[in-house]
Amino acid sequence: MEKPPLPRTWMGPIVMGMENLSPRDLRDLIRSGKWRKPTSGACTGYVQANLVMLPQEYAFHFLLFCVRNPKPCPILDVLEPGHVSPRIATGADIRTDLPKYRVYEYGKMKAEVDDVSDLFHEGMVSFLLGCSFSFENALMRAGVPVRNVEEGKNVSMYITNRNCTPSGPFSCPLVVTMRPMSPAHAIRATQITTRFHLTHGAPIHMGDPTEIGIADLDHPDFGDPVTIKEQEIPVFWACGVTAILAATSEKIPLAITHSPGHMFVSDLKDEDLTLL
Amino acid sequence: MEKPPLPRTWMGPIVMGMENLSPRDLRDLIRSGKWRKPTSGACTGYVQANLVMLPQEYAFHFLLFCVRNPKPCPILDVLEPGHVSPRIATGADIRTDLPKYRVYEYGKMKAEVDDVSDLFHEGMVSFLLGCSFSFENALMRAGVPVRNVEEGKNVSMYITNRNCTPSGPFSCPLVVTMRPMSPAHAIRATQITTRFHLTHGAPIHMGDPTEIGIADLDHPDFGDPVTIKEQEIPVFWACGVTAILAATSEKIPLAITHSPGHMFVSDLKDEDLTLL
Numbered sequence: 001m002e003k004p005p006l007p008r009t010w011m012g013p014i015v016m017g018m019e020n021l022s023p024r025d026l027r028d029l030i031r032s033g034k035w036r037k038p039t040s041g042a043c044t045g046y047v048q049a050n051l052v053m054l055p056q057e058y059a060f061h062f063l064l065f066c067v068r069n070p071k072p073c074p075i076l077d078v079l080e081p082g083h084v085s086p087r088i089a090t091g092a093d094i095r096t097d098l099p100k101y102r103v104y105e106y107g108k109m110k111a112e113v114d115d116v117s118d119l120f121h122e123g124m125v126s127f128l129l130g131c132s133f134s135f136e137n138a139l140m141r142a143g144v145p146v147r148n149v150e151e152g153k154n155v156s157m158y159i160t161n162r163n164c165t166p167s168g169p170f171s172c173p174l175v176v177t178m179r180p181m182s183p184a185h186a187i188r189a190t191q192i193t194t195r196f197h198l199t200h201g202a203p204i205h206m207g208d209p210t211e212i213g214i215a216d217l218d219h220p221d222f223g224d225p226v227t228i229k230e231q232e233i234p235v236f237w238a239c240g241v242t243a244i245l246a247a248t249s250e251k252i253p254l255a256i257t258h259s260p261g262h263m264f265v266s267d268l269k270d271e272d273l274t275l276l
Numbered sequence: 277m278e279k280p281p282l283p284r285t286w287m288g289p290i291v292m293g294m295e296n297l298s299p300r301d302l303r304d305l306i307r308s309g310k311w312r313k314p315t316s317g318a319c320t321g322y323v324q325a326n327l328v329m330l331p332q333e334y335a336f337h338f339l340l341f342c343v344r345n346p347k348p349c350p351i352l353d354v355l356e357p358g359h360v361s362p363r364i365a366t367g368a369d370i371r372t373d374l375p376k377y378r379v380y381e382y383g384k385m386k387a388e389v390d391d392v393s394d395l396f397h398e399g400m401v402s403f404l405l406g407c408s409f410s411f412e413n414a415l416m417r418a419g420v421p422v423r424n425v426e427e428g429k430n431v432s433m434y435i436t437n438r439n440c441t442p443s444g445p446f447s448c449p450l451v452v453t454m455r456p457m458s459p460a461h462a463i464r465a466t467q468i469t470t471r472f473h474l475t476h477g478a479p480i481h482m483g484d485p486t487e488i489g490i491a492d493l494d495h496p497d498f499g500d501p502v503t504i505k506e507q508e509i510p511v512f513w514a515c516g517v518t519a520i521l522a523a524t525s526e527k528i529p530l531a532i533t534h535s536p537g538h539m540f541v542s543d544l545k546d547e548d549l550t551l552l
Contacts, residue, residue, distance in 0.1 A: 060336035
């Protein structure tokens with residue numbers, strides 16, 4: 001399987017001073033071509049989302065794939081065919097308001113562009129899916145250290161031996177992120193992320209990585225390895241890259257996604273995504 | 277708006293002695309024509325589901341309607357077009373394993389039948405949605421009295437002034453159930469039902485019914501009125517009848533649903549639906 005390029009989950013220094021930008025201001029900057037950088041770290045406290053656009057004839061089965069695999073593919077918003085304004089972002093245009101997009105044909109990346117207006121048509125359906133930025137912020141606020149953030153690295157991601165529940169042409173293994181933690185922090189992190197059921201929710205596994213088919217934590221499939229200290233256990237969460245893998249398979253003639261780290265920034269606040 | 281006939285939410289005496297039947301045994305009885313009664317009260321502890329079947333061309337927008345309105349329309353299972361075996365019920369056949377079905381054309385009920393094999397075709401998509409039996413059992417186990425059960429009545433249901441988020445041709449007001457409770461029980465019930473996010477979750481309102489457009493609690497739109505004692509407050513939950521209203525509108529050429537009270541009984545246990 002071809003690996004998608006690295007998502008950047010922490011781009012703090014790049015956007016220093018931009019934490020307090022409003023989502024609408026950021027989207028305006030992006031649309032006018034003044035922001036082509038990753039969005040990680042911008043608009044702190046607001047929900048960022050993965051984007052998948054597909055032709056209408058694949059929309060039912062992709063929506064069903066997300067419904068059947070809610071932990072890796074939590075649905076924040078789905079636009080009607082041909083619609084461009086998400087309900088979760090006032091005045092936004094999904095064709096222009098992400099800093100970078102990728103265009104895939106039959107599983108091959110064909111282009112990376114900063115505007116997809118010319119590719120978008122009446123039959124395109126856009127899906128916005130939750131990402132883990134929201135719960136990482138919540139973990140840090142609760143005093144649970146997040147190693148990839150501490151080390152200024154991309155989070156470690158692994159392809160597991162667990163298959164997602166397929167739907168029509170969509171089928172792929174579950175991809176997870178891993179954050180090493182003390183057992184006490186792993187318990188607290190489980191409590192905190194359980195609340196965030198629209199951004200991957202509780203961990204799917206902790207402890208022995210071989211149980212989910214991961215041979216070597218030092219060699220993630222995507223992202224960077226991080227330090228695992230003594231007495232720490234690896235804690236694994238379902239990862240939104242799963243949805244990207246499913247949408248960009250060789251069975252799908254056209255899929256448009258965000259470029260890794262270049263997310264859609266919504267008007268939702270992280271706390272809007274909590275269950276309790 | 278034409279009111280659908282009354283769902284029966286409590287048919288205890290009818291199925292006395294059948295609480296311990298396994299879901300598979302019950303489905304076998306139904307399929308062989310030996311059970312044509314409501315399913316309420318049978319197979320205690322197992323999840324029962326609302327059924328909606330629609331032609332494939334309406335499947336995306338109905339699935340999206342459910343995703344956009346998760347409290348009234350919690351998705352338990354969606355079958356691929358033409359498939360008849362739900363994932364949540366081993367060996368089941370969705371065409372024969374409900375005791376009674378209703379067939380709607382352009383919003384008008386055309387037939388009530390006990391087998392839809394002749395109407396089912398390769399392009400039909402079946403949706404199984406959560407119902408409130410699961411959380412009613414949990415409330416009673418926790419010592420929270422459920423008035424409609426105590427009084428052997430159908431739960432009171434009301435059409436509210438809140439509109440569901442529409443999706444394509446699917447659009448209707450939110451329907452709610454009401455259970456009167458002491459404030460202390462209302463708090464406990466909120467905690468308990470929050471866990472059951474796949475069977476309507478936490479209440480959507482409590483207290484003044486006029487705030488959600490209900491003029492008179494003694495005259496429910498569907499179901500029976502129940503006694504409201506002094507010091508009790510009405511507690512309102514989103515209701516699965518909402519999904520039936522949406523699917524059986526005049527815009528939809530064909531919809532098949534369960535007959536009220538004649539649900540699909542799955543192999544899932546109530547506790548499988550809890551978040552925490």
